[in-house]
Structure formats: structure tokens, C-alpha cells
Amino acid sequence: MIKLPTISTYYGGKGSSGTYQKIINHVRPHDTLIIPFLGNCALTRRIQWPAQVIANDLDPYIIDQWRNAELGPRLDLYNLPALDFLATVLKRPNLGRVVIYCDPPYPLGSRKSQQLRYHFEMTDRDHEELLTAIRFLRVDCLVSTYPNERYAQQLSHWNRTEFQSQTRHGAATEWLFYNYPIPEVLHDTRFAGNNYREREYIKRKAARWVAKWALLPPHEQQHIMEQLIIVTPNVIVNQINN
Structure with missing residues (x-):
């Protein structure tokens, strides 16, 4: 560090x-x-x-x-x-x-x-x-x-x-x-949330989703990613690029 x-x-x-x-x-x-x-x-x-x-x-x-x-x-x-x-x-x-x-x-x-x-x-x-x-x-x-x-x-x-x-x-x-609209995509998401309680809740939720994701078969992960890209293409592309 x-x-x-x-x-x-x-x-x-x-x-x-x-x-x-x-x-x-x-x-x-x-x-x-x-x-x-x-x-x-x-x-x-x-x-x-x-x-x-x-x-x-x-x-x-x-x-x-x-x-x-x-x-x-x-x-x-x-x-x-x-x-x-x-x-x-x-x-x-x-x-x-x-x-x-x-x-x-x-x-x-x-x-x-x-x-x-x-x-x-x-x-x-x-x-x-x-x-x-x-x-x-x-x-x-x-x-x-x-x-x-x-x-x-x-x-x-x-x-x-x-x-x-x-x-x-x-x-x-x-x-x-x-001088721009309220961001939909952040440079750094580690502090997402309006207060400490929200930030901790988001961290715990993300950890649970990551754990569930890791247990999915590769073809299910692929299908979910494809659907996410279809639903929110701009957000996903920006997140991938940054």
C-alpha cells in the first residue's frame, strides 16, 4: 500500500x-x-x-x-x-x-x-x-x-x-x-452508499453475490453477463473499461 x-x-x-x-x-x-x-x-x-x-x-x-x-x-x-x-x-x-x-x-x-x-x-x-x-x-x-x-x-x-x-x-x-449530471458510474465504488450503514450493507451484499457467482457453472455466468450487457450496455461497458 x-x-x-x-x-x-x-x-x-x-x-x-x-x-x-x-x-x-x-x-x-x-x-x-x-x-x-x-x-x-x-x-x-x-x-x-x-x-x-x-x-x-x-x-x-x-x-x-x-x-x-x-x-x-x-x-x-x-x-x-x-x-x-x-x-x-x-x-x-x-x-x-x-x-x-x-x-x-x-x-x-x-x-x-x-x-x-x-x-x-x-x-x-x-x-x-x-x-x-x-x-x-x-x-x-x-x-x-x-x-x-x-x-x-x-x-x-x-x-x-x-x-x-x-x-x-x-x-x-x-x-x-x-459541472455534470449526478454520476451513474463511479471511478471508485469502494465507498458507495450515503452513510456508514449503507456502505457496510453494500459491501456485505456484494460479498454474498460474489460468493454465489463463484459457485455458478461457467455457462450460467456467461448467460447472465450477456443479459446484463443487453439490459444496461452503457453502464456495463463503462465499468469494464474503468
Whole structure:
């Protein structure tokens, strides 16, 4: 198993139970994962990695922590302003299917604590420039934030999922925006389910079905697969390809 760096004191992480699972359950199949605001990025630490992960943070300390983990050639790290990073990376060839996950410092007015927490905070103008840059992207993009009017207005044409997360200041309402329909096929199905109970139920059900499948004669397995492909061809083909 790859050991990823964990910056335990990092503010605004998505590592609490139920938070990273909710985000991963909105990510469609892809070949390249792009992270403009890396931080402690629970998504990068938890999701099944695609062919390449391209990540960035303006804080050199963060980049050093990930670089020192020596995670191999699938991880490409940058230390640039987020918009410069996106402009550079999206010009690269052979990206395949792209997913961008943006978890910027949340607007100060949306936080319970008004204290500055990051070495590189974002001003209102910075948020406006980010939203202007991403709001009409033609690749899959997800954005995390707390409820606030600026993001609600600028991303009003995107889908939005609202859920509760646990922070050091107690429960908080998270918004997850995404510029595509609710996924029918996921990049990583290990966390399927709306909560812990559902996830455990799905895991147990899958284990039972796999055990029953293994006991079937090969010709029965073949017949069932053919029927599944007839009934849901697009879903099955996508699952096979990813």
C-alpha cells in the first residue's frame, strides 16, 4: 500500500468520516486527476488513483511533504498559483478523461472562525478569478466550499450536493458543486452508499453475490453477463473499461 503524507494539523481537511466518501461518490471515471489546491487532500489520499495525478499547492511546505513521500511517477507536483497551474496543465497532451477537484481556502465570511488559517489565503477577488476560470470548463470539475452567495451565484448552472461534515469547530454544512449530471458510474465504488450503514450493507451484499457467482457453472455466468450487457450496455461497458 502506498503511504501518503498526512498533515495532521491542516485546517479544512476532508478526512473526517463521511466527508471524503461523499466526494468520491461524485467522481466519474477518469484517466487524469488534477488538484489545484493540494493541502492534505483526503480525496487524493483515499481515491483509487487513475493513470496520473497532477497536483499543485502554493505553499512549498505542502509540496515538500508530498514530494518526500516518493509516491512514484503517477504523481506530478507543481508549486504555482492555482490559475497558472490550471492554464499550464490543461495544455498538456495525453490527459485522457480529466477530473479537476478544487478545494480552495473557503471564503472567510463563510467560516465559523474568522481567523486566517493558511499561509496563502484567498481574497474575495481571488475567489472571483477562480470561479471565472472554472465556471465554463469542458472537463469534469468539482468544487468544495461552505454555503456562500458568491459560489451559489457563479456556479448556479452546476449541480450541487449539500451534506454535513465534522470539523474541529463541530458540524458544518458542506457544498459540493460539479459541472455534470449526478454520476451513474463511479471511478471508485469502494465507498458507495450515503452513510456508514449503507456502505457496510453494500459491501456485505456484494460479498454474498460474489460468493454465489463463484459457485455458478461457467455457462450460467456467461448467460447472465450477456443479459446484463443487453439490459444496461452503457453502464456495463463503462465499468469494464474503468
